[in-house]
Amino acid sequence: MTRTLVLTIDRDNDLGIKAGLRGPVIGRKSTLSAALRLGLADPEESDTNAILGALHHHDRILDSGEPNDAVEVAILTGDERVGARSDRAIAKQLEEVISEFQPDCAILVTDGAEDEAVMPIIQSRVRIDYVEKIIVRQSKGIEGTFYYIMKAIEDPKWRARLLVPLSVFMMIIGLGMILPGGGVLIGAMPLIVGIWLLAKGLGAENQFERLMLDMRDSAMGGIVSSLLWAFASFSSLLAILESYRTIVQADSGLSTVQIAIEAMDSGLQWIILASLAVAMSMVVLRWRRGTLTGRVFQIMAGGAVIYAFAEAGLDVARQITGGVTYELDPGVIYNDWGLAVVAIVVYWMVRTGVKSWSTRQETQGRFWGV
Structure with missing residues (x-):
């Protein structure tokens, strides 16, 4: 006997916003009713097709399975602010469905990559045997393409992703x-x-979103953190302007490499100030919420390194590109790289201290905020 659960995910909670239904929706009759209500509320909503696809799999398994097999269909809904909040809601609803049905395996039916992002949450609780993405057949004509572009521009979720990068490049x-x-x-x-691709690859967007949520949840911490973020933005702008001024006013006798070195050196201090302001904003928010960890201080020490x-590297590069022979003399190396060595020692001390203090907290059972 196999108990199969057919799942479809509405991560941005269109079902709740447009049809007024709360998840989880369990059972064929309730799921079909939810699909009809969502389709009537918004005929263009792709989640309707995903729900119907889940019903299709439910009926197919029910017809072709063994007499003792059990199959159930359910809809899990998240939150309109897609992210940690919606994923927590989906995880909670999934546990409720699993507790009620006790499935052996699951089939996931989605309408796109956004809903598939919750697969790790589902896989941590039930085995997924099959995943199907429902793609609606559409006309490939020019009018249809223009229509979908306009619909994407009207959608607030896609408008920022499409128009903001395009407007920045045009500016x-x-x-x-x-x-x-x-x-x-x-x-x-x-x-x-x-830089944008690197930020996407490292998941900086999610980190920034979490930081914004922290700022919203903490009033006093949000005020101080907002000021620090404003200072960081101002410092970043000054770094760009200072580098640009250095490039424009550079001596015509300098090479391109020398000009680049001077530009980076002129903006380096402002970049460090901006990074320090961002780190301090993280300290303020986490201290306010009682989640301050020593990792923040390690990041600050790493920034100093x-x-x-x-x-030191820019200073040495300036000497080499200026035609000065760099001597591997202990005194010269100490003068150029002594501060870097001291920074490494400080970073090691901070890292060791944080690790030692964290271990002490765990053994004593008392949290000191590190």
Whole structure:
């Protein structure tokens, strides 16, 4: 006897917002009713097709399975603010469904990659044997393509993803054409794209979203953190302007590498101040909420190491590109790299101290905020 659970996920809670239904929705009759209500509320909603796809799998398994097999269908709903909050709601509803039905395996039916993002949550609680993505057949004509582009622009969730990057690139191109020496701005576009792709790859967007939620949940901490974030933004802007001023006013006799070194050196201090402000905002928020960990201090100490090595490296590069022969003399190395070595020692001391204090907290059963 096999007990199969057919699941479909509504991560952004369209079912609750448009049809007024709360998850979980369990059972074929309730699921079919939910699909009809959602379809009537918004005929263009793709979640309706996913729900009907789940019902299709439910009926197919029921018809082709063994007499003793059991099958159930359920809809799990999240929250309109997709993220940690919606995933927690889905996990809670899934546990409720599992407690009621006790499935041996599950089939997941989704309408896109967003709903598939919760697969690790489901797999941690029940075995998934099959995943199907419901894709509605559409016309491939130009009118249909234009229609879907316009619908994406009207959707607040997709509008920011489509229009913001496009507007930023157009603004950079416009400024590059208007400002004297604006070719630097146009040339910076690949750098901006690379930074954005790196942030997406490292999941910085989720970290930033979590930080914004922390700021919202903590009033006093949010005020201080907002000021620190404003200072960080201002420092970042000053770093860009200072580097740009250095490039524009650079001596024509300098090479491109020398100009780049001078530009990075002129903006380095402002970048460090911006990074320090961001780290301090994290300290304020986590201390306010009682979740402050020593990792924040390790990050700050690591930033000091990066700054020391960057400053020393730029100074050495400036000497080498200026035609000065760099001597591997102990005194010269100490003068150039002594601060970097001290920063490494400080980082090791901070890391050791945090680890020791955390171990002490665990053994004594008392939390000191580290």
